[in-house]
Amino acid sequence: MQSRHNAHKPLRILCLHNAENQASYRYRVKLFLPTWHQYGIEMHPICIVGKNYKDKIILALKSKEYDYIWLQRKPLSQFLVNIIASRSKLIYDIDDALYTRQSGSAGKLKSSKPGSVKMIKRINHIIRKASLVFAGSNELALYASKYNQDAVRLIPTAFNAPENSCLSIPDKNHQLTIGWIGTNGNLPYLKLIDDATHEIQKHHCNILFSVMSGRPPEDLKTNWQFVPWSIDSEKHWLQSIDIGIMPLLDDEWSRGKCAFKLIQYMAYGKPVIASDVGANKTTVEHGRNGFLARSSENWSEYMNILILDEKIRSSMGQESKKIFFSSFERQIIQDTIADILFKYITNECPKTNS
Missing domain, CATH: 3.40.50.2000 (Glycogen Phosphorylase B;)
Structure with missing residues (x-):
């Protein structure tokens, strides 16, 4: 199934991802990197954790050079999201309920923490502006569907088959x-x-x-x-x-x-x-x-x-x-993602940002 997309023009994707020591990066981004070329996809990963705002703006302005901007987990500001969505097709990949408090948390939330007012506003805005939302669970898909139903796809977290x-x-x-x-x-x-x-x-x-x-x-x-x-x-x-x-x-x-x-x-x-x-x-x-x-x-x-x-x-x-x-095996999930990406880019799944 991997070779079926090679007849298409290669897709260029800029992946703005979470910290490299996080499991969500290892299994929802890094796991696929060695094999994207087999699907006719060029994936360019860049870690945005720790980058200053100027550098993030530069990356956002470069989004027109890519078919997709894949934003993995980390919610960017509304300003940056608007820049990206106006220049490319935005994918938001979410694998945790960042719109609510973490289990066991108490007291006033910092603005950067899941469930804070700032975090919720950013996530909802990203979902509204996204061409595609890759949700790691049915619950996350259900939440995202409230703001952009046509964009949501269920993408479980993949794992490599052991030897x-x-x-x-x-x-x-x-x-x-x-x-x-x-x-x-x-x-x-x-x-x-x-x-x-x-x-x-x-x-x-x-x-x-x-x-x-x-x-x-x-x-x-x-x-x-x-x-x-x-x-x-x-x-x-x-x-x-x-x-x-x-x-x-x-x-x-x-x-x-x-x-x-x-x-x-x-x-x-x-x-x-x-x-x-x-x-x-x-x-x-x-x-x-x-x-x-x-x-x-x-x-x-x-x-x-x-x-x-x-x-x-x-x-x-x-x-x-x-x-x-x-x-859940890596190739099964990667086949699914590749199909979604090529179908959307050829307007088989049209969607208008709101």
């Missing part, structure tokens, strides 16, 4: 491991299931709970093995766990999440347990590749099922892998 060697079956002496991977800011979600994980740990002394993050979790009854995150160690850790989990609050911020850690677990053929919230609902097929939990009792029940029944773990793990390859 076959990464999918080896653990030996019989392997300690069964329940794992969670995420940023420091998401560690508090583990407290939501602390009663359940603590009970499991008391009744199954052979179970290891492992967390991969920037720092260990705090103030939990459950004893978690801490593995510092790095790009190099991530693959080995994902291979080593047996069950992947994703607890969430049922709030507006969490409902906007893109279930990315579930996608990572599934790529490695792991059964999953997740809160019945947001994108988790469509990523987990309850009873097929894992379970959706609504209570602490659910979490205990589903962990026990997967701990005690190796056949169910194996079967659900295989289903996870099938779902990953059909819906």
Whole structure:
């Protein structure tokens, strides 16, 4: 499918992206960079984090040199957005509910924080001016559709398929491991299931709970093995766990999440347990590749099922892998994006900015 676009004139895209150490950049921009040329697309990525306003204006004025300006996550000022939208076709790529407070935040918000009045105004303006909005979850797509319905496309976060060697079956002496991977800011979600994980740990002394993050979790009854995150160690850790989990609050911020850690677990053929919230609902097929939990009792029940029944773990793990390859693997997502870009540029999906 990659070669079908080569007959077209190459598309030139300027991607103004988030900080390079952010997962949203790694998996919604960087992941695709080595292969865009196979689609007849020239992608020019520039990090706009830390650039002064003058430099941003210069970039905006250069937008007429490109078929698309791909703005990844970071909301620019209305002035800059207007310049870009008047000179090129603007794509806004959003993978978090930046229009609402982050889970657990309290007090007065700084203007640069999600959910602030300034942030909301910028995001809504960008969506209105965008030719295309790439939303990472159904909840984000629903929000964007309120301001520019015709422009919205659902684009899940992609992940590279692991090498076959990464999918080896653990030996019989392997300690069964329940794992969670995420940023420091998401560690508090583990407290939501602390009663359940603590009970499991008391009744199954052979179970290891492992967390991969920037720092260990705090103030939990459950004893978690801490593995510092790095790009190099991530693959080995994902291979080593047996069950992947994703607890969430049922709030507006969490409902906007893109279930990315579930996608990572599934790529490695792991059964999953997740809160019945947001994108988790469509990523987990309850009873097929894992379970959706609504209570602490659910979490205990589903962990026990997967701990005690190796056949169910194996079967659900295989289903996870099938779902990953059909819906989230890098080439699947990149094929979809390329089709959208070429169809829009040839006016198959016309849209007028408002």
